[in-house]
Amino acid sequence: MSVFVIGYYAALIAASCLAAYFNYRRTFMLLFSLTLVSFVLGIIGGTPALRVVTIFAGALALAVGTSYAFKEFLVQIARPNLAKELRTAPLTASFGMFVIFTYAIAGIFAPVIAPHGEAEVIASAFAPPDANMLLGADQLGRDVFSRIIYGARNTVGLALTATILAFLMGALAGLLAAVKGGWFDQIMGRAADVIMSVPSLIFALLMLSIFGTSLVVIVIVVAVIYSPRVFRLTRAVAGNIVVMDYIEAAKLRGEGDWYLIRREILPNSMSPLIAEFGLEFCFVFLLIAGLSFLGLGIQPPTADWGSMVRENATLISFGDITPLIPAAAIALLTVAVNFVVDWMLFRSSGLKEH
Known part of the structure; x- marks a missing residue:
C-alpha cells in the first residue's frame, strides 16, 4: 500500500x-x-x-470555494436590497452566476484573450497542443483555444439576440392579449398553438432551407419558434393580474391599455418573466448549437461551438477529447443558467427555507 x-x-x-x-x-x-x-x-x-x-x-x-467567494463579492458591491437577496442564494446559483460572468468576459474581450484569430491558420491539421496552442489545432490548423474563445462571442451572442427578440415578441403579444381579450386573444392563441405544434428542429431546418442561413434569418426563425412559449406564459400571468381590483380601478380612471401594461401589469409579473427568459435562452442556445452541428447554423469560418464539435469529431476515434471541449462549454453554460433560473423560480414562488 x-x-x-x-x-x-x-x-x-x-x-x-x-x-x-x-x-x-x-x-x-x-x-x-x-x-x-x-x-x-x-x-x-x-x-x-x-x-x-x-x-x-x-x-x-x-x-x-469560488462560488462562495464570488457570492460574497457580489454582496459587497450590490445595493442593500439586492445584497440581502444575494445572501440567500445557494452555492449552485452563485456558481451559475460566476460561469455566466466568465462567459460574458470571454465573449466581450475575445480579441484580447484569444492568442490568435478565429480563422487564422497557424499549424498543420490536428497538430498537438504546445506552448503556442493550448488545445492544439483543428482540421485546418487553426488554434482550437482561440476559436473556443471567439465561439463564446458568436454562439452565445447570437443565442442572446434571438432570445431577446423572441421574448419581446412573445411578451408583447401576451400582454396585449390579456388586456384586450376577445378576438385578438383568440387569434394570437391559435397562432401560438399552430407554431408550437411543429417540432422546433424540423421547423428551423425547413425555414433555413427555404430562406438561407444568414445570421438575420437564423435570429428571426429561432425567435418565431420560441416566442409562442413566452406568449403563453405571459398571457397566463397577465390574465391573473387583469382581474384584480386595482386594474379595474385604473380602467375606471380612464387609463389606456399601454398605461395598464407599463405601470400595473408588467411590474407585477417580472419575476416569472425573468425566470422564463433564462429558460428560453437555454432552449435557444441548444437549438442554435444543434443547427450549427448540422451545418445550417453559423457558417464557417466564423467560430461556433456546434460546428467545432462536428469539424473535429473524427478525433474521437483516436482517443482525443478535443471535440468534447466545445460540447462541454455548451453543457456548462446550460447548467449554469439553469442553476440561476432555479433560484429565481424559488424566490418568485414565495417559498422559504427552514
Whole structure:
C-alpha cells in the first residue's frame, strides 16, 4: 500500500471524525460517504481510481470555494436590497452566476484573450497542443483555444439576440392579449398553438432551407419558434393580474391599455418573466448549437461551438477529447443558467427555507 493511499484514507477519516465531533451532520455524511465510495473504488481500480476521486473532489472543492467567494463579492458591491437577496442564494446559483460572468468576459474581450484569430491558420491539421496552442489545432490548423474563445462571442451572442427578440415578441403579444381579450386573444392563441405544434428542429431546418442561413434569418426563425412559449406564459400571468381590483380601478380612471401594461401589469409579473427568459435562452442556445452541428447554423469560418464539435469529431476515434471541449462549454453554460433560473423560480414562488 502506497503512501498516497494511506494519506488519502487517513485524511478522509480524520475529516469525518472532526465533522462528527463538531456535530456537522451534512459534512459528516458527505465525507464518510466519500470514504466508503473510495474504499470500493480502491478495491476495484486501485490507486489510479483514488487519484481520479481526489482530482474530482479537489475540482468540486475549488468550485464550491469560488462560488462562495464570488457570492460574497457580489454582496459587497450590490445595493442593500439586492445584497440581502444575494445572501440567500445557494452555492449552485452563485456558481451559475460566476460561469455566466466568465462567459460574458470571454465573449466581450475575445480579441484580447484569444492568442490568435478565429480563422487564422497557424499549424498543420490536428497538430498537438504546445506552448503556442493550448488545445492544439483543428482540421485546418487553426488554434482550437482561440476559436473556443471567439465561439463564446458568436454562439452565445447570437443565442442572446434571438432570445431577446423572441421574448419581446412573445411578451408583447401576451400582454396585449390579456388586456384586450376577445378576438385578438383568440387569434394570437391559435397562432401560438399552430407554431408550437411543429417540432422546433424540423421547423428551423425547413425555414433555413427555404430562406438561407444568414445570421438575420437564423435570429428571426429561432425567435418565431420560441416566442409562442413566452406568449403563453405571459398571457397566463397577465390574465391573473387583469382581474384584480386595482386594474379595474385604473380602467375606471380612464387609463389606456399601454398605461395598464407599463405601470400595473408588467411590474407585477417580472419575476416569472425573468425566470422564463433564462429558460428560453437555454432552449435557444441548444437549438442554435444543434443547427450549427448540422451545418445550417453559423457558417464557417466564423467560430461556433456546434460546428467545432462536428469539424473535429473524427478525433474521437483516436482517443482525443478535443471535440468534447466545445460540447462541454455548451453543457456548462446550460447548467449554469439553469442553476440561476432555479433560484429565481424559488424566490418568485414565495417559498422559504427552514
